[in-house]
Amino acid sequence: MSDILRMSFAIDPSDHCGATRAGHHRARRPGRARRVLPPLLIVALAGCQGRQSVLNPIGEDAVDLATLFWVMLGGAVVLWLLVTGLFIYVTRFRTAEMSRRWAEALIIGGGVVFPATVLAGLLAYSLPLMATQRMAGDGLVVHVTGEQWWWRVVYETPEGARVVSANEIRLPVGERTAFRLTTNQMIHSFWIPALGGKTDMIPGRENVMSLKPIETGVFRGQCAEFCGASHALMAFEVEAMAPEAFEAWLDREAQDAVPPASAAAERGAAIFAAEGCGACHTVRGTDAIGRVGPDLTHVGSRHSIGAGILPNQVEAIADWIQRTEHLKPEVDMPQYDHLSREALLDLGHYLKGLE
């Protein structure tokens, strides 16, 4: 599987570590320092700030949490140096014995007074930060349902329109979007590090949270709660878009699928129908109305396929259909390895054409 998997994340091969940002459009809080980098660990941490990094925040919540982290890290480093320094001094350098009174003062001061003060301050500073992520959204609601191992996504506009998609999240910059998180079978956890913290998806419950991107960009989210064999292969791409661009995209996403535009794509559409793909997948505007698997109406326009594991290219789509079980162990979709490579590529052309 390695050769195939290595193609994943080839979405922007020139940018090995950095976030793929479309235009670095800053919507709100332009003046706020996104990265407060204390000198410690800069080399280690700044070296590789990926598209899935807590330290590369693009959401309102994530920015606050990154700042919180750097503050706590600074405190932790100072405290660690103090404690180990004291220990080394006591065991290595000191020659005279100290009085028991001093020793007892150390126990009370170091063990009770100091931590109680510092922790009270820390709690007072940090706990209010919970509030934003639990706030209601500005209007748009995204319903995400965890599946084995992919994401069912439904956009619900303030006007009540519902747009079905899968395995990708697109959000308007500068607006707080509400998420309603449920699951079909197992517990999953929905997490976009660049935007904010994670929330679990638990059978029999609906959890809510909200996120607010403050810059455009494409980054990555991933399931964070162990959910079985292919837990590692349950990711998704996230694109934060300028509000107008988002509106336009949502309108297109709501429309039916485009008809096949080439001979190969037409052959692919026929194979798609003949192999019964429509029993599990929906391609709106065709006979395919299955709801077991991801909606494929606009699969061609997504950043990735297979829930964030393969680039959205004809070859990769063909590989996915041919070697599904190999690429995503224990997944429900059967692999169509009886199809010829040509047929698979035709399917790839058809699906890639569904933009």
Next chain:
Amino acid sequence: MTEETRAPRDLRPEGPYPPTEEMLAEPVPEDVQKGQRERLRAPWKTPEGWRYWSAVNNSEVGVWYTLTAFGFMLLAGILALLMRLQLAVPDNDILDADRFNQFFTMHGSAMMFLFAVPMFEAFSILILPAFLGARDMPFPRLSAYGYWSFLIGGVFVLGSVLFDAAPKAGWFMYPPLATEELGIGSDIWLLGLSFIEVASIAAAVELIVGTLKCRPPGMRVNMMPLYAWYVLVVGGMILFAFPPLIAGDFLFELERSFDWPFFDATRGGDPLLWQHLFWIFGHPEVYIVFLPSIAIAAMIVPTVAQRPIVGYSWIVLSAVGTGFLSFGLWVHHMFTTGLPTISLGFFSAASEAVVIPTGIQLFAFVATLMVGRVKMSLPMLWISGALAIFVAGGLTGVMLAIVPFNWQVHDTYFIVAHLHYTLFGGMVFPVIAGVYYFFPFIAKRILSERLGRIAFWLVFVGFNVTFFPMHIVGLEGMPRRVFTYPEGAGWGFWNMVSTLGAFVVAAGFAVFVYDLFRPKGHQGIIPRNPWRAGTLEWSHQIPDEAWGVRSIPYITSRYPLWDQEQIVERMDAGRYYLPDAETGERETLVTSVIDARPLHIQPVTGPAWITHVAAGFTGGAFIFPTFHLYPPAIVCAVLAVAAIIYWLWTSTARPPAQRMRDAGLGLRLPTYASGVNAPGWWGVWITMLGDATAFASLVFGFFFYWTARPDFPPEGALHAAPVWVALATGAFALSWGATVAARRVNRDGAEGRAMALLAGGAALTVLGGAAVILSVLALDPVSHVYPALMWALMVWLVAHGGVGLVMQLYCVAGLAAGKLTRDFDADLCNITLFWHFLALTAVTVGAVLGIAPRLFG
């Protein structure tokens, strides 16, 4: 009435106590000493040849137990190395997803259940009696039974990896993933580890009783070595933390085997109940693992400083405080499950509060080092490493307890780094320090200073190289429990570093293991107290004698070897208590709980095979259901009960030949105890506290569903039949009354009437059990969680009723055979105590079955 006709419960110690200095200074003639030594040596002799494995003495069982736990740790470590190989580069395929998931599940499960907790118990069984100047643990055969159960269970659970059948839903076994997992992996986890948990609780009971009742005369609670305090705290935590997990396992296995939907949301169940029960266990578990290591440090630090510990009372208070607090923190493992922010804030603050007792303990050690003069010995070097690592882990813990930050890094490699910093620093390093420190006591040999330093630097550097980068990849978004990751994520470099570091750690362990097992015959006789420590364990003789202490000393100081002149010489000479074995049996001294005044002489059991038989059949009773083989499981369960009855009948609470005997220093003590004075009674009491906790967890389940689920009980649900419920409750209550009455009339000498009462009670017990079964028979446990919970409570009550029935019949037989008499009624006292708890259980079940649904429904 003469001494030989009075009941032991009316006999009191006679003679001078405490001993005066003149009494202690009087020499013991050499020929008397020689005779005593020979008589003492005979019963305590360790069996030889193949019979060696029938030994039950703490010095043998403790060593096996420790080495087995250490062996399991090395195997779990190998699983970790294989996982590190898989993660060394992106998109790797050395291990496939299924295998990787089995490995990480087993790595965590084995480290927790087969290493960390058993290691504490093993180490404590090995050294606690020596700390207390006791000959052995109070119930040596129970230790042996626990050990063999642990070995069978551990091999079964860990062995499943070799057959590609291991559990693979994570060590936390969250439903629905674990309930719906095909194959037998989850059953192996549930049944195999439940079996081990039972053994863990047995060991905890024994350690608590040992600490409370088997201290040397004069060792008041405020004079106990700190290690003994930690044993009490940790034993108590095990007692209250494991039962919720066992209750959870019970529900879980009922769901897996019989499809009773406790955690299935589609039929009214709730997967979050498991998370609560698991973490009510799981968080105290962290401190169950961590506190014993603090205890080891608390023994090493004063020796290194050559000064008494500073802030003894502060440390004790902190240990107890940590124990209590640890039960109020479990939700910090569930911060992302969508609970209300108010409760998240509460648990966040509570989690931070643990810093205070932990800080006190840490600074108390630093303070002790400050007032003394430190020599950086090898144990101290490992303690230093522990401190550096643990403090870092503690500081990241402070970060993680902050809810919003936790939302970001929960279930990422940041957590993996944090937990390994706390557990390696808070457990592995101190335990290795303990091995270096106590090795001269255990093996009467000394480990190499040079190899020890090499091992230390390899493990210390390797550890940081392995785990420090995990903080970084975690912050960069790498989730835990992923079998691979894509190249584009940018996590490859640090993962490679981690993998390299892991092999450096492995090299360090290889050096340590080599040092442990290399032949050391050339060392000759080592000094008796090589570290010049102040506590009693270093009074043991070299070469070693199986009797532990030659005579049990009178203690007036926390550091008797520093403060009590000539104590070792006098112990060796047999000047103190129990210097002889007149009856040719193993004995130890039982003292009072607070003041440690001598109470009576307690016979302790010797080598036996029945423990192996009992452990084997108990294992069968747990292991066969894994394969859904219920008939052999039932046969094994019956045989296990039979073996345990045989063991108890032949070796416990037997009437002694003499009712009072000379215990040394002119003190005469009773040789039999029943009721509150008997260690067995304490054993039952403590066990039943744990049992009641498990039962309370089930009842908690009822109220959890009732508050969390709108459809509990569902519309128009059938309830338990009220007449049968009332009959069952009444029958159990009457059976309890008959048992209590039997104890009373037996003391008045009416043994015949006592037998009749117990037999009548047994009949009522059968009636009660049948009635409670009938009360729920019409309910379908598969249909919804409400009837399933009714059934579960019924099963719980019937199972306990069965135990109560066996106990009643055991006492009928005891009365008939003359083992149990008017004067020697320990068995009857113990079962009455069990029946108090059973009556409470029956009444509660009656209330929940019969009344609650009508009140709340």
